Amino acid sequence: MLWLGVLYLGSLAALFITSLWTVDAFGGNIERIWNLDNYRDLFTIDVYRTITARTILTAVAVTVIDALLAFPIALYMAKVASPRLQRALVIAVLTPLWASYLVKAYAWRGMFASGGPLDDLGLSPGYGLVATVVTLSYLWLPYMILPMYAGLERLPDSLLEASADLGATTRTTMRRVVLPVLFPAAVAGSIFTFSLTLGDYIAVEIVGGANQMLGNVVYDSFLTGNNLPFAAAVATIPVVVMLAYLGAVRRTGALDSL
């Protein structure tokens, strides 16, 4: 536990400290001079606000799409499928996680390409934000299905039957019985999909056209600009967003019932 604290919080602290340093413009070596210039740039230059907004919106879109897609699948797996089929479905959901992220992202690049399968159907949006959202939704879907499935599995069938016996319509049962159980599970899943999207920079490189997200800015400031302190400052944005998100989740009480 102590080690976890040291390694995990220690590296976060190192990140924050680095963000307060600066680099010498030419040689690119870090100068340990304390200042807030990196944060000032971050707040005063419009482009970073735009990129932050774009990243958060992408994360929200991916989370919502995954939640909508995962719900029927998880419900079917937990409540309708026979135990045998259930096992098969869990394996089917897990298998894509064994394939490399890059292979899957490049496969989507092929799908969206001009003359690719989606283009033949007239459905390809081309490389861009839409393609990024689709690709990321696909990549993170298992992380949403599994918690939802685990949550729904804990819901006893007797509750559903009781609800029906008491005269509730399917819709009412969904709203009053299933959703309250599902909510904490969906929140757990959303933490995965949201945070994974927030930090992603590879999918957008591959299918995002000319768009950039926070991850790309971090990557570019470090590798292109050779400016580690600024990269560290940019990297604190997702940390702050995630803390705010977790804080909001905590207020709903969803974390208590996990």
Added chain:
Amino acid sequence: MKQTTRLAALAAAFTLALTGCGTSSGDDDGDSATGTEAQGGFTAPDIPMADEVGDYEDSLSVLAWPGYAEDGSTDKSVDWVTPFEEETGCQVDVKYFGTSDEAVNLMKTGQYDVVSASGDASLRLIAGGDVAPVNTDLIPNYADVWPFLKDRDWNSVGGQMYGVPHGYGANLLMYNTDVVTPAPTSWSAVFDDASSYSGKVTAYDSPIYIADAALYLMETQPDLGIKDPYALDEDQLAAAVDLLKKQREDIGEYWSDYLKEIQSFKTGDSVVGTTWQVIANLAKDEKAPVEAILPDEGATGWSDTWMVQASTESPNCAYGWMNHIISPEANAAVAEWFGEAPANEKACDLTSKGFCETYHAGDESYAEQIHYWTTPIEECLDGRTDVTCTTYQDWTQAWTEIKG
């Protein structure tokens, strides 16, 4: 062994920290007693130079532009790494990089012994203390290098060479011959006329690409007074940034990974944009309908230098490599594969007929027309003293803004 490596790394880190302090206070010249003063107003850290080549070590790790260190795995007939390995016994490990910035960063890790650095990386490497001066007396083939490539701003400081010249060439304009008609002759194809192919234009994903816009403005808007695309004051940079922001609306994607560009041109997702000759060659190999030209305005380009890591553990293999790569045989092979002018005069006897004429190898006046990648610094490179110029960091920030 492990202990020594760690100590060496520690010592290197310590030296870096020290030199870091030295460069940072280079402005007041107070403590720049060591090292040599360069034209850019920075001080080259004092790093020892080899004075003899001893027995070869076991291995050499090479950091190179794609296509600069082929071992036959891409194309069986393209191989100049294996002969080197057989001759010296140095096992070569190659890592390719996509942009100069990546090269600078990877060199800073200290894991690579030699690097093929373009002009926008070489000075940064020298100033950062990442590369050592090179004793050209220990490299027999250096004598055959065209004289106009020696002792230049981008590969030497105060008359001391920091590497061996490798070759030079221009960034070209590639287009899809099926789609782009009539064939373009000017960079306007990717700037003022880019909207004709909106969403299918591509550009090189690096802040140094701002120089391409500046070069175009040099021809089209002479009142801006741009003399050198790497010496831009604030107004000139702003004009270049505006041009690139307009171009951004028509960009499908930016490229820095050459494989990604080849694929985009093959599928038709990109139909016009900047390229290197080697990419055009590979794309044609894959039956993409493309052609690459040198537009009327001239072009930005590169003049590359092989440099050696300051903290290398294989200095002898490194010198062996530098001598091998500019030998007539290897230099000719690289030049033909990559599509650039070789640095070694004798290489032209070995290249296919007309090759050196096509690339104007050895033609000094032609070589002067290419605007070689150089790191923009505060002191204007075009000699102006009444203004300060924008630095590479300004360019980096501008580049993020351009991409939006």
